[in-house]
Amino acid sequence: MFYKLIAVIVAFAIGLVSAAANDVRELSRVSITNFLSGNGLVLGALTLVEAAKLETGDVVRQAIIELYAGSSDILMNLPFEGIQGNAMKYNRESSLPGVGFRGVNESYTPSTGVLNPLTEALVIAGGDLDVDKFIVDTMGQNQRSVHEAMKVRALSLAWTKTFIKGDNQSDPREFDGLQTRITGSQLIAAGSTANGSALSLTKLDEAIDQTLNPTHLIMSKAMRRRLTQASRSTTVGGFITMEVGAFGRRVEFYNGLPILVLDLDHTGTAILPFTEAATSGTATATSIYVISAGEGGVLGLQNGGIDVRDLGELQTAPVYRTRVEWYNGYAVFNGRAATRLYSISDAAVVA
Numbered sequence: 001m002f003y004k005l006i007a008v009i010v011a012f013a014i015g016l017v018s019a020a021a022n023d024v025r026e027l028s029r030v031s032i033t034n035f036l037s038g039n040g041l042v043l044g045a046l047t048l049v050e051a052a053k054l055e056t057g058d059v060v061r062q063a064i065i066e067l068y069a070g071s072s073d074i075l076m077n078l079p080f081e082g083i084q085g086n087a088m089k090y091n092r093e094s095s096l097p098g099v100g101f102r103g104v105n106e107s108y109t110p111s112t113g114v115l116n117p118l119t120e121a122l123v124i125a126g127g128d129l130d131v132d133k134f135i136v137d138t139m140g141q142n143q144r145s146v147h148e149a150m151k152v153r154a155l156s157l158a159w160t161k162t163f164i165k166g167d168n169q170s171d172p173r174e175f176d177g178l179q180t181r182i183t184g185s186q187l188i189a190a191g192s193t194a195n196g197s198a199l200s201l202t203k204l205d206e207a208i209d210q211t212l213n214p215t216h217l218i219m220s221k222a223m224r225r226r227l228t229q230a231s232r233s234t235t236v237g238g239f240i241t242m243e244v245g246a247f248g249r250r251v252e253f254y255n256g257l258p259i260l261v262l263d264l265d266h267t268g269t270a271i272l273p274f275t276e277a278a279t280s281g282t283a284t285a286t287s288i289y290v291i292s293a294g295e296g297g298v299l300g301l302q303n304g305g306i307d308v309r310d311l312g313e314l315q316t317a318p319v320y321r322t323r324v325e326w327y328n329g330y331a332v333f334n335g336r337a338a339t340r341l342y343s344i345s346d347a348a349v350v351a
Contacts, residue, residue: 045079045080045081045294045295045299045300046079046080047075047076047077047078047079047080048065048066048075048076048080048306063145065305065306067149067152067153067156070156071152071153071156071157071160072156072157072159072160073218073260073261073262074160074163074218074260074262075156075159075160077216077258077260077293078293078298078299078300078330079293079294079295079299079300080299080300080301080302080328081295081299081300081301081302082302082303082304082305083122083301083302083303084303085303086121086122086303086327087119087120087121087122088119088120088301088331089117089118089119090117090118090119090120090331090333091117091118092118092332092333092334092335118331120175120301120329120330120331121175121329122301122302122303122327122328122329123173123174123175123327123328123329124173124325124326124327125155125158125159125325125326125328126155126307126323126324126325126326127151127154127155127323127324128321128322128323129147129148129151129152129321129322129323129324130314130317130319130320130321131143131144131147131148131319131320132318132319133313133318133319133320134318135147136320144320144322148322151324152324153266154266155266155324157264157265157266158265158266159328160262160265160271161177161265161266161271162174162175162177163177163178163330164177164178164179164218164262164271164272164289165177165179165180165271166180167180168180175329175330178289178291178338178340179287179340181332181338182289182338182339182340184335185210186210186211186335186336186338186339186340187339187340187342188203188206188207188210188339188340188341188342189279189341189342189343190203190285190341190342190343190344190345191203191279191343192279193278193279193343193345194278194279194280194282195278195280195282195284195285195345196274196278196279196282196284196285196343196344196345196346196347197343197344197345198344198345198347198348198349198350199223199226199227199288199341199344199347199349199350200349200350200351201230201236201349201350201351202351203341204254204288204341205255207288207290207339207340207341208255208257208290208339210290210336210339211290211291211292211336211337211338211339212292212297212334212336212337213292213296213297213337214257214290214291214292215257215258215291215292215293215294215297216257216258216259216260216290216291216293217254217257217258217259217260217288217289217290218259218260218262218272218288218289218290218291219259219260219261219262219272219286219287219288219289220261220262220263220270220271220272220273220286221261221262221263222274222286222346223272223286223288223344224252224259224261226348226349227240227252227254227259227349228240228252229348229349230348230349235351236348236349236350236351239254239255239256240252240253240254241253241256257290272286272287273286274286274345274346276342276343277343278342278343278345279343284345284346285342285343285344285345286342286344286346287340287341287342287343287344288340288341288344289338289339289340289341290338290339290341291337291338291339292334292336292337292338295333296333296334296337297332297333297334297337297338298330298331298332298333298337298338299330299331299333300328300329300330301328301329301330301331302326302327302328302329303327303328304327305326306324306325306326307323307324307325307326308322308323308324309322309323309324309325310322311323
């Protein structure tokens with residue numbers, strides 16, 4: 001009788017563990033971030049690399065997220081915060097309230113700060129990944145993954161270009177990029193030369209100082225190469241260090257700030273070429289961006305994370321289709337969270 005009782009208890013425990021495992025598998029099909037947020041357990045903003053680590057229950061979804069992040073330095077480092085609805089309303093600080101000193105029996109002069117209400121709408125990014133049935137049947141199922149990876153890389157590079165060059169006035173389907181958003185004192189010219197000026201380390205340091213809590217520099221490969229060359233010159237210098245970051249990539253640092261490199265977009269066109277308008281308007285310059293990535297600065301927004309759906313073989317065509325969609329955007333929560341150093345010519349760096 002005792003052994004029967006033990007057997008019943010063990011069977012019951014195994015049943016509970018099995019049920020719990022089924023619940024975990026079911027939860028893994030849902031965005032973990034959304035689940036936690038809905039239950040009051042907010043993780044805060046996560047980069048896509050960090051989010052991919054949580055997607056342990058859906059191998060395809062995890063792979064897509066990693067491919068997105070691995071194709072773009074910006075997507076690898078920019079934190080994203082989950083929001084409800086299709087837009088976020090927030091207040092951007094314009095000016096601080098006044099303060100002062102008072103004497104005995106005197107009063108303070110009332111003063112309040114200025115907050116500018118803003119709204120950041122999400123956009124829909126994604127695409128359909130189609131692979132011909134003939135390719136899969138003759139070359140194996142792995143060919144589908146190969147072609148899907150190419151499509152995801154293209155989507156990632158297109159998003160990255162929009163993050164810098166996006167213009168909602170030209171295309172209402174996309175969000176405004178940093179080039180469109182940054183104005184006023186956050187827009188610093190590299191010099192007064194008509195067709196662009198050589199990058200000065202003094203001006204770069206000025207752009208860094210103009211940014212509140214700077215975390216990253218964004219530039220082209222050509223500008224990173226110029227900085228590296230300058231660091232080897234005894235007449236210029238520049239504090240350049242190197243570390244190995246995510247995905248085993250080499251990451252350079254200037255004065256402790258990691259350099260995020262932009263190369264080509266999904267069409268093979270340089271994202272930050274020397275064809276931007278200089279101070280004179282001639283297309284002979286490029287830019288370097290300084291950002292404060294994270295909460296209170298430049299922060300990615302998303303609703304539901306990256307959604308991956310295998311639609312199977314289409315009835316209208318002999319292709320297998322996977323659909324990837326992402327409701328996303330980004331916000332600049334502080335007017336000093338991003339700075340653009342522009343009108344930089346293709347010339348050696350100077351001190």
